[in-house]
Amino acid sequence: MQLDEMVETINEQWTDIYYLLHYVYDDNLSHQAIRLLQYIEKNEKATIGDLAKHLKVSHNTASEHTKRLMKKGLVTKRRSRTDERKVFVALTEKGRNVLYRHTRLDRDKLRKVLENLSPSDLEIIQKAFSVFSEGVKQCLR
Amino acid sequence: MQLDEMVETINEQWTDIYYLLHYVYDDNLSHQAIRLLQYIEKNEKATIGDLAKHLKVSHNTASEHTKRLMKKGLVTKRRSRTDERKVFVALTEKGRNVLYRHTRLDRDKLRKVLENLSPSDLEIIQKAFSVFSEGVKQCLR
DNA sequence: AAGAATATATCTTATAATAAGATATAAATG
DNA sequence: CATTTATATCTTATTATAAGATATATTCTT
Structure with a gap:
C-alpha cells in the first residue's frame, strides 16, 4: 500500500x-538517564514516583537515578510546598544542554x-x- | 538571524x-551497544578494529562488546577470506529489528x-x- | 489525636556492563 | 624468519542498575 x-x-x-x-557525545550517559532527562524536560513537575512509573522501575531505583544525576549536576530537587512529601525534579542548565546533545x-x-x-x-x-x-x-x- | x-x-x-x-523499548540496551549496531548497519564490512576506532575504546573492549552482542543474537562474525586475521561483524535479523526499535x-x-x-x-x-x-x-x- | 497511607531516602546486596592492561594466537608482510 | 597486524582471552577494577528491607517525614482518615 x-x-x-x-x-x-x-x-x-x-x-x-x-x-x-x-552530536558527537563526549559524556557517557546511560539510556535510562537520557529517558529520565527527557521525561523531566517534557513534564516540569515530575516527582520521583512519576519517574519510577515512567521508567517502570521501583521507587528506590528512581530515587537513586535522581541522586546520580544530581551528583553530575544535571538535575535539581525541590520539595513541593503543598505536599512536602513530594519532591519535584527539574533540569539544570547543564542537564538541558546534555539532553539536547543526546536528542537534538x-x-x-x-x-x-x-x-x-x-x-x-x-x-x-x-x-x-x-x-x-x-x-x-x-x-x- | x-x-x-x-x-x-x-x-x-x-x-x-x-x-x-x-518505540517503547522492552529490552535494555546500552548506549554503546546501540552505537555499535548503528555503525555496523551503516558499514557492512565493519571489523573489530573499526568498531574500536569508532567507539574510541581499546580493541579488547570492542571485542568484548561484540561477544556480548553475539551472545544476545544481535550480530554475527565471519572471517575475511582475503585476510583471515580480520573478522567482519554483521547484523542479524534480530539485531536489525532491535536497532530499528531504538532509532526509528x-x-x-x-x-x-x-x-x-x-x-x-x-x-x-x-x-x-x-x-x-x-x-x-x-x-x- | 492515633493510626494508616503515601512519598522519598538510605542501606544492603547482587548482577551486569564497561574498560583496560597483559598475554596469547594466528595470519600476513617484509 | 622476524615483525607487524587483527583479534581473543584472562584478569582486575570500577561503575551502573535494580530491588528488597527498612527508616523517616508528611498527609489523610476516622
Whole structure:
C-alpha cells in the first residue's frame, strides 16, 4: 500500500538524517538517564514516583537515578510546598544542554545543510515539519 | 538571524516528533551497544578494529562488546577470506529489528499520524524529507 | 489525636556492563 | 624468519542498575 511505503521511506530518511547530524557525545550517559532527562524536560513537575512509573522501575531505583544525576549536576530537587512529601525534579542548565546533545540535531551541522538549500526547499521543510509535528501532537495527546 | 531561528524550530519539532513517535523499548540496551549496531548497519564490512576506532575504546573492549552482542543474537562474525586475521561483524535479523526499535519511529504510530493528514500535507512531508535527507548526504559525505 | 497511607531516602546486596592492561594466537608482510 | 597486524582471552577494577528491607517525614482518615 501507498501509505506503508511512505512510512518506510520516511523512517529511512529520518534515521539517515539523525545518523549524520547528531552530536558527537563526549559524556557517557546511560539510556535510562537520557529517558529520565527527557521525561523531566517534557513534564516540569515530575516527582520521583512519576519517574519510577515512567521508567517502570521501583521507587528506590528512581530515587537513586535522581541522586546520580544530581551528583553530575544535571538535575535539581525541590520539595513541593503543598505536599512536602513530594519532591519535584527539574533540569539544570547543564542537564538541558546534555539532553539536547543526546536528542537534538547538531546545530552547526544542521545550519550548514540548510545553508546549501534553496529558499523554496527551506520553505517546504519548514512547512512540512510544522504540519508533521502538529499532526503528531493532535493525534497522540 | 532567520536561519538560526529555523534551526531552533526544526530541532524542537524534531525532538517532539521523536518523543511522541518512538518505540517503547522492552529490552535494555546500552548506549554503546546501540552505537555499535548503528555503525555496523551503516558499514557492512565493519571489523573489530573499526568498531574500536569508532567507539574510541581499546580493541579488547570492542571485542568484548561484540561477544556480548553475539551472545544476545544481535550480530554475527565471519572471517575475511582475503585476510583471515580480520573478522567482519554483521547484523542479524534480530539485531536489525532491535536497532530499528531504538532509532526509528514506531511504524504504527507514524502510520496513524499520516492517515490523519491531507494528501497535500503528505506530499509536502514526502518532498521535504527527500530534499532534507539528500541535502544532508550531499553536505556531509 | 492515633493510626494508616503515601512519598522519598538510605542501606544492603547482587548482577551486569564497561574498560583496560597483559598475554596469547594466528595470519600476513617484509 | 622476524615483525607487524587483527583479534581473543584472562584478569582486575570500577561503575551502573535494580530491588528488597527498612527508616523517616508528611498527609489523610476516622
